[in-house]
Amino acid sequence: MQTQLADFIRDSVEGREAAEILGKCVHCGFCTATCPTYQLLGDELDGPRGRIYLIKQALEGQPVTEKTRQHLDRCLTCRSCESTCPSGVRYGHLVDIGRHVVEQRVPRRGAERVVRWALREFVPRAGLFGAAMKAGRLVRGLLPEKLREKVPPVRPAGPWPRARHARRMLALAGCAQPAMAPSINAAAARVLDTLGISLVEQPGAGCCGAVRHHLNDHEGGRADARRNIDAWWPAVERGEIEGIVMTASGCGVQVKDYGHLLAGDPLYAERARRIAELTVDISAVVAAEAARLAELLRIRRPEPIAVAWHAPCTLQHGLKVRGVVEELLGAAGFTLTPVRDAHLCCGSAGTYSLLQPELSERLREAKLAALTAGGPALIASANIGCITHLQGGAELPVRHWIELVDARLNGFPL
Incomplete structure (x- = not known):
C-alpha cells in the first residue's frame, strides 16, 4: 500500500512504523473473514481493511471526523486479523497509532470524555479498584443487572505456598484480577509449587499498562511499564528468577510488548527488552513440566x-x-x-x-x-x-x- 504521510508525523517514530506496516498490506481482504465486528455489521469500515484505509487517510492529513473515530473505536483489537493476514501486517500496532492520531484531531467531549478518563484513572489503581469491588459486593443485589455482571461474587483464594524451592518465578498481580478473582494467582502458585517452582508477587508491580494504552494514554501506559520494570529488575539483575509469569493473557500481551513500547527510552529500552524476553504465559511453564504433571495426575x-x-x-x-x-x-x-x-x-x-x-x-x-x-x-x-x-x-x-x-x-x- 503506497502511503504519503503528512508532515506532522512523517519523520516521527510512529510515522516510520506506520509507513512500514501500511506498506505490507496488499488489500487482499482475508482479514475480513475473521473480524468479529465485520461479521456483525457487514461494513467494510468496521473490518481491518477498511480501518487501515481510514488510518492511512488520517496519517496522510486528510479530514477525519467523529465517524472515523467511531469505526476505530468499534475495533476490539482482538488481532484475529493478524493471525489470518498472509502478509504479516501488524495491525495491532497500527490501530494504536491511528486511534491516537484521530483522537488528537477529533477530541472527545462531554460524558464520553469523562467516562474514558475515569476508566484510565480508576481501573489501573489496584487499591482503589479493590475498595470499589468490596463496596460493590456489599450492595450487589441492589445494582442494575449490567453493573452487577461486573461485580462477581468473591471466591476464596486459598493458601499461597511459601517460597521454598530453588526455582523461583515472579507473578504479576495486575490491577483488576486481585479484586475480582484472587483465586487465580493463588491456584497458579499452588500448581507450580507442586511442580517444584515457587511463584511470588513482587511489591510495587501493578497494572501492566494495557488499560491506559488502549484508551489512548500511551504515556500513561509507558509509565505503568516503567514502574513494573523497576519493581522486577532487582530480582532479574541478581539472577534470582527464571521468568515472569502471566496468568492473565491480556497482561501477557502487553508486557511482552514492553520492548517495543519503550524502544525509544534510553534509560529503559534494554531492561524492557529483557523483561519482555522473560515474560511467559502460565501455560508454557506448566507445559514444560508436563511429564511431572502427568505422573502426579496418574496417581490421583x-x-x-x-x-x-x-x-x-x-x-x-x-x-x-x-x-x-x-x-x-x-x-x-x-x-x-x-x-x-x-x-x-x-x-x-x-x-x-x-x-x-x-x-x-x-x-x-x-x-x-x-x-x-x-x-x-x-x-x-x-x-x-x-x-x-x-x-x-x-x-x-x-x-x-x-x-x-x-x-x-x-x-x-x-
Whole structure:
C-alpha cells in the first residue's frame, strides 16, 4: 500500500512504523473473514481493511471526523486479523497509532470524555479498584443487572505456598484480577509449587499498562511499564528468577510488548527488552513440566469432566499460544467439548464491554451459544476480562484453566 504521510508525523517514530506496516498490506481482504465486528455489521469500515484505509487517510492529513473515530473505536483489537493476514501486517500496532492520531484531531467531549478518563484513572489503581469491588459486593443485589455482571461474587483464594524451592518465578498481580478473582494467582502458585517452582508477587508491580494504552494514554501506559520494570529488575539483575509469569493473557500481551513500547527510552529500552524476553504465559511453564504433571495426575486418577475451552484473543492471536492449554486440560482428565468459531472474540476486550456494550453483548451471546452447544459442565478461559464477561451471561461456572488443574492436583474446589 503506497502511503504519503503528512508532515506532522512523517519523520516521527510512529510515522516510520506506520509507513512500514501500511506498506505490507496488499488489500487482499482475508482479514475480513475473521473480524468479529465485520461479521456483525457487514461494513467494510468496521473490518481491518477498511480501518487501515481510514488510518492511512488520517496519517496522510486528510479530514477525519467523529465517524472515523467511531469505526476505530468499534475495533476490539482482538488481532484475529493478524493471525489470518498472509502478509504479516501488524495491525495491532497500527490501530494504536491511528486511534491516537484521530483522537488528537477529533477530541472527545462531554460524558464520553469523562467516562474514558475515569476508566484510565480508576481501573489501573489496584487499591482503589479493590475498595470499589468490596463496596460493590456489599450492595450487589441492589445494582442494575449490567453493573452487577461486573461485580462477581468473591471466591476464596486459598493458601499461597511459601517460597521454598530453588526455582523461583515472579507473578504479576495486575490491577483488576486481585479484586475480582484472587483465586487465580493463588491456584497458579499452588500448581507450580507442586511442580517444584515457587511463584511470588513482587511489591510495587501493578497494572501492566494495557488499560491506559488502549484508551489512548500511551504515556500513561509507558509509565505503568516503567514502574513494573523497576519493581522486577532487582530480582532479574541478581539472577534470582527464571521468568515472569502471566496468568492473565491480556497482561501477557502487553508486557511482552514492553520492548517495543519503550524502544525509544534510553534509560529503559534494554531492561524492557529483557523483561519482555522473560515474560511467559502460565501455560508454557506448566507445559514444560508436563511429564511431572502427568505422573502426579496418574496417581490421583481424576474422573472426566466435560469442559468448553474459550481461548482468549490475547492468548491465541496476541501471544500465539494455541493447543497448549487444551493438552494440559486433557492430561488433567477434562474432556473438551467442540466449540465452533473458536477464533472469534467473546466481546470483553478490556474496557470494550463498557464502552461498546451493544456489540459486546452480541458477541458474548454468540460465544456462549458456541461454548455451551457441546453440553459442558463448565467453561474455562485464560484471561480475567473474558472470564468475568462470560460469567455475566452464563449459567455455567466460568473458571481460569489453572484453577481446574489446581483442583485436580491439590483438591481445591471449583
